[in-house]
Amino acid sequence: MISPGKARGEVVTVPEPLSFLGGVNGSTGEICVGKGGNVAGKILVFPKGKGSTVGSFVMYDLMVHGKQPAAVINEAAETIVATGAVISSIPMVDQIPQTDIFRDGDIVTVDADAGTVDIEGIRVREVVSSALIRDGRVLLLHRPDHCHSYPGKWSLVAGKIEDGETEEQAAAREVLEETGIKVGAPEARLAPVYDREGSTLWKVHPMLYRVDSDPVLNPENDSFRWAVPSEIADAECVPRTRDVTVRMMQKLRLPELPQSVQELPAEGLGIPVGPPFPPSPAFGHGPERVVRVGEEPELGVQAVGVPPEVYLVRLIGLEPVLQAVEQREIAVQEGG
Numbered sequence: 001m002i003s004p005g006k007a008r009g010e011v012v013t014v015p016e017p018l019s020f021l022g023g024v025n026g027s028t029g030e031i032c033v034g035k036g037g038n039v040a041g042k043i044l045v046f047p048k049g050k051g052s053t054v055g056s057f058v059m060y061d062l063m064v065h066g067k068q069p070a071a072v073i074n075e076a077a078e079t080i081v082a083t084g085a086v087i088s089s090i091p092m093v094d095q096i097p098q099t100d101i102f103r104d105g106d107i108v109t110v111d112a113d114a115g116t117v118d119i120e121g122i123r124v125r126e127v128v129s130s131a132l133i134r135d136g137r138v139l140l141l142h143r144p145d146h147c148h149s150y151p152g153k154w155s156l157v158a159g160k161i162e163d164g165e166t167e168e169q170a171a172a173r174e175v176l177e178e179t180g181i182k183v184g185a186p187e188a189r190l191a192p193v194y195d196r197e198g199s200t201l202w203k204v205h206p207m208l209y210r211v212d213s214d215p216v217l218n219p220e221n222d223s224f225r226w227a228v229p230s231e232i233a234d235a236e237c238v239p240r241t242r243d244v245t246v247r248m249m250q251k252l253r254l255p256e257l258p259q260s261v262q263e264l265p266a267e268g269l270g271i272p273v274g275p276p277f278p279p280s281p282a283f284g285h286g287p288e289r290v291v292r293v294g295e296e297p298e299l300g301v302q303a304v305g306v307p308p309e310v311y312l313v314r315l316i317g318l319e320p321v322l323q324a325v326e327q328r329e330i331a332v333q334e335g336g
Contacts, residue, residue: 010107039069045073045099048077060087093112107120128174129155129156130183133211137227138156139215140226143222190205
């Protein structure tokens with residue numbers, strides 16, 4: 001709970017962080033960004049607020065004109081929107097794991113006092129999704145066109161959690177059933193991610209295993225392939241396949257950094273580098289020479305959204321590389 005109260009109404013979504021100052025008309029409730037819409041009497045869903053502190057008073061202005069939202073739902077509350085909700089008596093909750101699970105037109109009940117949100121007509125299903133990694137590539141299974149969920153898409157090894165099973169037990173069972181490969185404890189896993197498919201909300205528990213053999217498929221899938229994560233096309237896969245695979249692969253521990261650093265120029269980067277890392281299975285068929293760098297190059301680095309303890313960078317102009325960067329140590333490929 002951020003601001004107390006209860007409300008029921010129709011959802012209107014803004015997919016990006018919202019500044020009420022300039023983003024919403026305080027007199028009419030019209031949304032002035034993105035796909036538009038009107039917040040008046042609606043359950044307003046957006047990831048978080050941004051912008052000027054005047055945004056709090058825009059929310060108050062909405063209340064004065066009778067155009068305020070019935071409730072606000074955020075992934076992460078920040079001071080501007082929280083203050084505006086409180087002074088305008090708008091029920092508000094945060095810590096929703098992903099606001100993209102909501103759709104415009106959903107009927108939602110918000111009980112901020114209890115800290116709960118209910119999307120009417122939606123059923124939640126818990127499943128496991130396992131990335132099997134061999135030589136730096138991930139196993140993708142092709143779902144038949146007659147499959148009841150995500151037909152014709154490529155996916156990791158996925159399946160539902162049966163009654164009485166833990167997530168790890170379900171993952172090991174599904175891997176064995178669908179690939180004939182026996183696995184033990186996962187080498188990496190993530191907190192649950194969510195995906196909305198029609199009236200079903202999938203709560204997905206991602207896990208990663210390293211394997212050394214090809215699968216023997218059962219009839220649930222009609223083909224397989226091994227793919228480098230950076231080559232996975234989001235459009236042809238179950239949502240978030242590439243994202244969760246890359247994030248789990250980055251959790252595989254890299255070898256310890258060398259104790260001494262010999263500063264050498266990184267050709268084309270203009271930054272000092274240390275000696276090569278020893279070979280690591282975490283990189284698979286990645287860079288032949290992985291080095292520790294003393295600083296980031298000023299140009300050509302594009303950050304990729306990942307957990308805060310890990311940095312991923314793509315070094316533009318070299319051979320494409322998407323590797324783990326821990327404690328601001330950058331893995332680079334030379335000679336590209």
